[in-house]
Amino acid sequence: MRTKLYRLWFAVALFAGVHQVAAQAARFFRIMGPTATTITAFEADGTLVWSGGLPGENYTVQTVTSLPGGTNWVDYVQLPAITEVNTNQLVSLSTPASMAFIPAGSFTMGDTLDGENDASPTNVYVSAFYMDINLVTHSQWQLVYAYATNQGYGFDNDGMGKARNYPVQTVDWYDVVKWSNARSQNSGLTPVYYTDSNLTQVFTSGDTDTIYVDWNATGYRLPTEAEWEKAARGGLSGRRFPWGDTISESQANYSGDTNLYSYDLGPNGYNPIGLLGGYPDTSPVGTFAANGYGLYDMAGNVLEWCWDWYGTSYGQPTTTNPTGPATGSLRVVRGGYWDYYANNARCAARNVDLPSNGFNYSDGFRCVRGL
Numbered sequence: 001m002r003t004k005l006y007r008l009w010f011a012v013a014l015f016a017g018v019h020q021v022a023a024q025a026a027r028f029f030r031i032m033g034p035t036a037t038t039i040t041a042f043e044a045d046g047t048l049v050w051s052g053g054l055p056g057e058n059y060t061v062q063t064v065t066s067l068p069g070g071t072n073w074v075d076y077v078q079l080p081a082i083t084e085v086n087t088n089q090l091v092s093l094s095t096p097a098s099m100a101f102i103p104a105g106s107f108t109m110g111d112t113l114d115g116e117n118d119a120s121p122t123n124v125y126v127s128a129f130y131m132d133i134n135l136v137t138h139s140q141w142q143l144v145y146a147y148a149t150n151q152g153y154g155f156d157n158d159g160m161g162k163a164r165n166y167p168v169q170t171v172d173w174y175d176v177v178k179w180s181n182a183r184s185q186n187s188g189l190t191p192v193y194y195t196d197s198n199l200t201q202v203f204t205s206g207d208t209d210t211i212y213v214d215w216n217a218t219g220y221r222l223p224t225e226a227e228w229e230k231a232a233r234g235g236l237s238g239r240r241f242p243w244g245d246t247i248s249e250s251q252a253n254y255s256g257d258t259n260l261y262s263y264d265l266g267p268n269g270y271n272p273i274g275l276l277g278g279y280p281d282t283s284p285v286g287t288f289a290a291n292g293y294g295l296y297d298m299a300g301n302v303l304e305w306c307w308d309w310y311g312t313s314y315g316q317p318t319t320t321n322p323t324g325p326a327t328g329s330l331r332v333v334r335g336g337y338w339d340y341y342a343n344n345a346r347c348a349a350r351n352v353d354l355p356s357n358g359f360n361y362s363d364g365f366r367c368v369r370g371l
Contacts, residue, residue, distance in 0.1 A: 003183030029076070029090065029160075030068055046091035058106055058123075060237070061090065063292075065090040074292060076235040077105040077298075080125070089128060096130055096369065100232050100294040104128040109314050111227050111348045113240055119348040122314040126230045127321055131343050132366035134285040134296050134305070140162035141171070141179070145242030148182035154205030155179070157358035162277050165284045167302045168365075172358035173331045174207045176305050176365045177222065183367065184219030192221040195344065207356060213307075220367040225308040225332045226322050227349075227368060232299070232335065232347045242291035242298045247345060249273075252300030253338045254282040254345050264342040274338045280361040281338045299320025299345040302364035303333040303353075310352040331355045 037052035061074040070078040092101040110119035138161020181191040193203040248265035274281035283306025309328025332351035
């Protein structure tokens with residue numbers, strides 16, 4: 001398929017074409033799809049302008065860090081063509097510190113690789129957002145927790161972690177939602193979660209399932225299940241893990257069992273990295289390689305709380321920015337963890353927990369922000 005390649009330089013500013021100014025790294029993009037396309041410009045804010053799209057069809061932006069790309073091109077994001085000429089932001093120069101920009105686009109949520117009965121493939125569109133590069137650490141939790149308790153916040157659990165740079169765990173869903181509000185206020189941002197429909201009473205204490213969300217606020221919040229899976233896949237389409245279809249303990253902190261799963265390359269047993277420092281067998285955040293969006297620990301280490309109530313099927317109440325069922329009894333947790341097998345660490349694997357369960361050494365979280 002004919003396409004025009006563009007080279008993107010990351011520096012103090014963003015430049016299209018092959019112009020280099022104080023370049024730190026380079027990335028090339030191309031568009032693949034059912035019709036021939038041409039990238040006509042990369043604007044200064046990271047917006048891609050491209051033509052030749054057939055309205056209603058999906059196109060895949062692929063990326064590589066050096067040319068010729070050969071077989072090294074990897075999927076970055078799927079874009080629906082709205083008109084013959086389209087504009088889509090691929091990168092952001094204003095990404096908050098310690099967060100990654102996740103570009104807007106469509107993706108296939110779920111897969112049929114392993115017979116999941118609650119993860120039927122569904123095409124979902126998710127708007128652009130920012131996500132924490134790392135899981136929230138114990139030290140990060142403590143800093144915001146201290147601020148929050150001084151501001152009248154009430155938590156069910158103090159939160160635990162093996163050391164400062166290890167993920168916080170033993171925090172329930174209500175804790176992390178309130179903590180996200182406190183993080184927003186401590187950063188001078190508008191909180192996201194409220195106890196009234198007028199969005200005036202910030203959710204700071206108690207355990208209530210009647211929470212109102214200001215989805216337009218730019219404060220910190222939990223990812224929706226769809227946002228989490230899109231980010232976890234790192235731009236790859238239909239793969240079992242954020243990097244491909246097999247897993248080993250050199251790539252994630254999980255409990256290996258090569259006899260149970262053909263895609264588990266092991267070795268068997270707990271990951272030696274997690275065993276350092278004693279129980280629980282979590283590992284320092286950022287220990288393993290990042291995925292295509294620069295996110296760490298999207299498979300293994302600790303499970304991650306999401307906003308959604310658990311339910312089937314996907315795409316509720318809409319396949320554009322779905323937020324999950326309106327009610328439920330269990331909240332979604334994603335990503336696998338140190339004490340379980342490779343099947344739990346798959347991008348499509350769905351896990352659940354009671355929102356009031358703050359005694360689980362497997363549950364942690366990370367935050368997202370809207371643009």
